[in-house]
Amino acid sequence: MSTASHPSPTPTLGGAAARHTSAARTASMAQALNSALRDSLREDPTVHVLGEDVGALGGVFRITDGLTAEFGADRCLDTPLAEAGILGTAIGMAMYGLRPVVEMQFDAFAYPALEQLFSHVAKMRNRTAGRLPLPITVRIPYGGGIGGVEHHSDASEAYYTSTPGLHVVTPGTVADAYGLLRASIASDDPVVFLEPKRLYWGKAEFDPAAPVEPIGRAVLRRTGTSAVLITYGPSLPVCLEAAEAAQAEGWDLAVLDLRTLVPFDDETVTRVVRSIGRAVVVHEASGFGGTGAEIAARVTERCFHHLAAPVLRVTGFDIPYPPPMLEHHHLPGVDRILDAVARLQWED
Amino acid sequence: MTVLDHRHHTGVPGWMPGATAPRTDPAPLLPDVSPVRVLGTPALEKHDPALLRELYRRLVVGRRYNQQATTLTKQGRLAVYPASTGQEACQIAAALVLGERDWLFPSYRDTLAVVSRGVDPLEALTLLRGNAHTGYDPRASRTAPLCTPLGTQAPHAVGLAHAARLRGEPVVALAMLGDGGTSEGDFHEALNFAAVLRAPVVFLVQNNGYAISVPLSAQSAAPSLAHKAVGYGMPGRLVDGNDAPALHSVLTEAVERARAGGGPTLVEALTYRIEAHTNADDATRYRTEPEVDAWREHDPILLMDRALRELHLLDDGLAQDAADEAEALAARMRAEFHADPELDPMALFTHVYAEPTPQLREQAAQLSAELAAEAEVQH
Ligand SMILES: Cc1ncc(C[n+]2csc(CCOP(=O)(O)OP(=O)(O)O)c2C)c(N)n1
Numbered sequence: 080m081s082t083a084s085h086p087s088p089t090p091t092l093g094g095a096a097a098r099h100t101s102a103a104r105t106a107s108m109a110q111a112l113n114s115a116l117r118d119s120l121r122e123d124p125t126v127h128v129l130g131e132d133v134g135a136l137g138g139v140f141r142i143t144d145g146l147t148a149e150f151g152a153d154r155c156l157d158t159p160l161a162e163a164g165i166l167g168t169a170i171g172m173a174m175y176g177l178r179p180v181v182e183m184q185f186d187a188f189a190y191p192a193l194e195q196l197f198s199h200v201a202k203m204r205n206r207t208a209g210r211l212p213l214p215i216t217v218r219i220p221y222g223g224g225i226g227g228v229e230h231h232s233d234a235s236e237a238y239y240t241s242t243p244g245l246h247v248v249t250p251g252t253v254a255d256a257y258g259l260l261r262a263s264i265a266s267d268d269p270v271v272f273l274e275p276k277r278l279y280w281g282k283a284e285f286d287p288a289a290p291v292e293p294i295g296r297a298v299l300r301r302t303g304t305s306a307v308l309i310t311y312g313p314s315l316p317v318c319l320e321a322a323e324a325a326q327a328e329g330w331d332l333a334v335l336d337l338r339t340l341v342p343f344d345d346e347t348v349t350r351v352v353r354s355i356g357r358a359v360v361v362h363e364a365s366g367f368g369g370t371g372a373e374i375a376a377r378v379t380e381r382c383f384h385h386l387a388a389p390v391l392r393v394t395g396f397d398i399p400y401p402p403p404m405l406e407h408h409h410l411p412g413v414d415r416i417l418d419a420v421a422r423l424q425w426e427d
Numbered sequence: 428m429t430v431l432d433h434r435h436h437t438g439v440p441g442w443m444p445g446a447t448a449p450r451t452d453p454a455p456l457l458p459d460v461s462p463v464r465v466l467g468t469p470a471l472e473k474h475d476p477a478l479l480r481e482l483y484r485r486l487v488v489g490r491r492y493n494q495q496a497t498t499l500t501k502q503g504r505l506a507v508y509p510a511s512t513g514q515e516a517c518q519i520a521a522a523l524v525l526g527e528r529d530w531l532f533p534s535y536r537d538t539l540a541v542v543s544r545g546v547d548p549l550e551a552l553t554l555l556r557g558n559a560h561t562g563y564d565p566r567a568s569r570t571a572p573l574c575t576p577l578g579t580q581a582p583h584a585v586g587l588a589h590a591a592r593l594r595g596e597p598v599v600a601l602a603m604l605g606d607g608g609t610s611e612g613d614f615h616e617a618l619n620f621a622a623v624l625r626a627p628v629v630f631l632v633q634n635n636g637y638a639i640s641v642p643l644s645a646q647s648a649a650p651s652l653a654h655k656a657v658g659y660g661m662p663g664r665l666v667d668g669n670d671a672p673a674l675h676s677v678l679t680e681a682v683e684r685a686r687a688g689g690g691p692t693l694v695e696a697l698t699y700r701i702e703a704h705t706n707a708d709d710a711t712r713y714r715t716e717p718e719v720d721a722w723r724e725h726d727p728i729l730l731m732d733r734a735l736r737e738l739h740l741l742d743d744g745l746a747q748d749a750a751d752e753a754e755a756l757a758a759r760m761r762a763e764f765h766a767d768p769e770l771d772p773m774a775l776f777t778h779v780y781a782e783p784t785p786q787l788r789e790q791a792a793q794l795s796a797e798l799a800a801e802a803e804v805q806h
């Protein structure tokens with residue numbers, strides 16, 4: 080299982096820079112997400128949580144731990160086991176003015192709800208000329224690296240990023256988990272909030288009193304001059320590790336954490352890539368038709384004359400997610416990332 | 428005390444005597460063996476004459492609406508029209524039984540129900556005209572957008588009704604579906620959620636015998652579609668869907684039951700689609716003329732006309748009034764749809780998100796440039 084530890088962001092690089100540390104505490108990403116839900120439920124009476132096992136159990140990952148006890152079943156609802164029904168019901172609730180937060184139990188178990196998501200959640204504002212916005216947050220634990228058996232490890236982000244009308248947010252740090260979930264719930268647009276489940280248990284300091292991060296802004300987690308690793312969510316710690324290891328090879332790698340896939344922060348990505356001139360996109364989802372393909376294309380279109388080498392992608396293979404004993408061959412690791420960095424035409 | 432406090436379990440192991448939680452007795456949930464009828468029965472005399480005349484008037488106007496919309500497709504004024512000709516009793520009853528604060532969740536065939544709810548035909552038909560997905564304000568009219576992905580509107584009705592109940596507001600949601608739609612997973616999930624949450628919802632299935640070309644026998648082996656209710660723990664009602672007063676009373680009971688906290692009801696209305704599936708469909712490939720003719724004999728307006736005249740509740744004068752109103756609507760539709768709709772291509776980007784993303788702003792600029800170039804060429 081991958082590490083969840085990561086260096087705290089350099090203060091001058093934006094993102095978490097504005098945080099004050101007075102109420103800072105150490106928590107796991109799971110706890111930070113739980114705090115975000117609790118604080119949202121407390122502050123806004125229209126927020127309602129619903130999903131499978133979110134009540135007494137607190138969700139299979141305990142993200143909703145204690146919420147039904149504190150707010151009652153009306154606010155944190157154990158639903159029947161039917162994902163289309165859960166999301167469809169949330170749509171109706173949002174139509175009546177509530178702000179539902181839906182929990183999907185695992186990435187692959189969100190698929191029964193895709194018709195509701197694609198045909199209604201993503202389109203309702205548009206198809207009603209803005210009259211029926213749906214402020215729904217769909218939380219989905221995603222990705223591999225936890226030794227999960229079949230159907231428990233899909234990196235499913237491309238399905239969502241290729242659907243206009245959805246915002247797609249994925250935190251890579253404990254602080255972002257809190258701040259971005261608060262921002263997602265507060266958003267009047269529907270948000271697919273992808274939680275990298277292999278980072279759930281890693282602890283770091285975060286400050287719930289810090290200003291809430293806006294969605295849609297990438298942040299530089301590490302400065303560097305040789306090349307930039309563009310990544311998000313579950314691959315962020317791997318990239319930071321790779322950047323550490325790269326020093327031994329004489330490469331000074333920057334790491335850019337996208338945090339939000341839609342809307343995509345072209346501005347920051349373009350600025351960073353133009354200033355460095357070499358880029359590798361890293362994600363664990365399959366490469367073909369993946370989010371990295373879009374990012375590489377955008378970067379090439381916007382930064383062509385600043386690039387010293389083609390933008391490379393380091394991704395999972397184009398295979399169904401492997402059995403747990405083989406998953407480490409699939410997931411991009413430090414070596415695969417450094418191999419890509421080595422191919423960035425240094426001889427020129 | 429919360430709304431959902433009725434959901435609890437005994438906590439006693441299932442093998443212990445008397446441990447099972449009290450289960451629902453299925454008998455009272457079962458639909459009548461034969462469909463509920465009012466027209467041509469003694470029950471008719473108990474109905475309010477004013478309501479009966481109102482139903483008649485709406486049926487006549489509704490039929491004319493269907494005919495005019497079909498004609499508009501032939502003139503190229505509508506892209507497509509799935510007519511509810513023959514199903515007008517279901518359409519108007521669904522709208523009539525709802526109060527102002529209640530919500531209607533129509534499926535794609537139900538524009539007449541939307542119009543009966545008070546939405547202007549020009550606004551109700553934008554989807555089928557092709558100028559806008561939803562031309563009316565769903566909040567102002569308490570009418571959800573016409574739903575094309577079959578069955579998917581049913582859970583929305585449940586969620587809305589559930590939300591209203593959580594807020595202590597006596598709002599009922601009525602979802603309209605077809606017989607084919609009952610095979611969709613969303614139908615099942617919606618009924619199950621509604622029953623578990625005891626949501627104030629009424630599901631109205633217009634069983635017109637076909638899903639495009641596929642007959643009910645190939646769609647379901649259930650004793651009736653109304654019987655499906657029993658499996659979820661809610662009452663199922665079977666009603667003659669061409670008998671407007673019967674529909675009105677069955678739906679009113681269901682709405683009142685929901686409003687009083689009694690939970691959801693599934694109503695199956697037996698009806699028939701006299702026209703083809705849409706103007707683009709060839710119904711002769713899957714059904715026979717004698718079958719259609721038999722249903723023409725059981726036409727909702729014909730049945731109503733006959734029964735009301737027998738009771739002296741309808742005369743030629745009232746019939747003419749209704750016909751005049753119908754003609755006026757048709758004339759208004761012809762006039763309004765004759766003009767080309769105003770289209771604003773730049774509005775394509777306005778409501779994708781609350782604020783356009785940077786990418787959408789760039790794309791809007793691109794389209795704007797394309798439009799400018801087009802305009803240049805035209806000059
Ligand atoms: C999910 C989905 N599958 C397929 C279709 C295409 N389709 C449109 S109408 C229709 C038949 C619907 O039959 P029924 O539910 O009985 O309604 P009716 O047309 O008789 O009013 C089909 C298959 C659709 N709209 N949605």
Ligand SMILES: [Mg+2]
Pocket residue numbers: 605606607633634635636637638639
């Ligand atoms: Mg049908």
